[in-house]
Amino acid sequence: MVLVSLGQRSHLLAVIRRSGRFGLNVLGAHQADLASVFARSGPDKFDRIDWAPGGGLPRLPDVAAWFAAKVADCVDAGDHTVLLAHVTAAEPGEGSLRPLTYHRRSYGTHTPLAQ
Numbered sequence: 001m002v003l004v005s006l007g008q009r010s011h012l013l014a015v016i017r018r019s020g021r022f023g024l025n026v027l028g029a030h031q032a033d034l035a036s037v038f039a040r041s042g043p044d045k046f047d048r049i050d051w052a053p054g055g056g057l058p059r060l061p062d063v064a065a066w067f068a069a070k071v072a073d074c075v076d077a078g079d080h081t082v083l084l085a086h087v088t089a090a091e092p093g094e095g096s097l098r099p100l101t102y103h104r105r106s107y108g109t110h111t112p113l114a115q
Contacts, residue, residue: 002069004083011043013081016071022085023057026065028097029109034060035100055089064097065090 002024006013016022027035038045051058055068069085076082098109 001072002067002085002087004085005077005080006083007041008076008079008081010041012045013083016083017074020071021057021088022069022071022083023054023059024067024069025058025060025063026067026093027060027100028062028064028093029100029107030097031063031100032107035102035107062093062097064093064099066093 004022004024006016034049037049046058049060051060053059054066057068059066067087068089070088071083071085073084074081075084101108101110
């Protein structure tokens with residue numbers, strides 16, 4: 001199961017509510033510019049980027065991982081909606097890409113814990 005939080009005014013949220021499905025692309029640490037494209041509002045996010053359908057869902061190239069998910073529940077939480085979804089397909093990215101993270105208004109990645 002995965003959890004995604006989207007603003008209630010999000011065009012993407014409206015699309016997901018209608019279809020009941022979404023693709024989740026885990027961006028690699030090298031894809032901060034791409035994350036910025038998806039952070040802005042508007043319906044045209046896929047117009048200026050390369051992507052391919054993965055089981056009918058948008059799939060971006062060179063990501064750390066990709067998931068297909070079916071919405072199980074939607075929970076309103078302030079100005080956002082939390083989507084709880086069952087993973088119906090999952091694929092790792094090629095190689096061992098570190099995932100992109102966002103913390104305190106800055107992009108980065110994680111580091112391994114000391115053993």
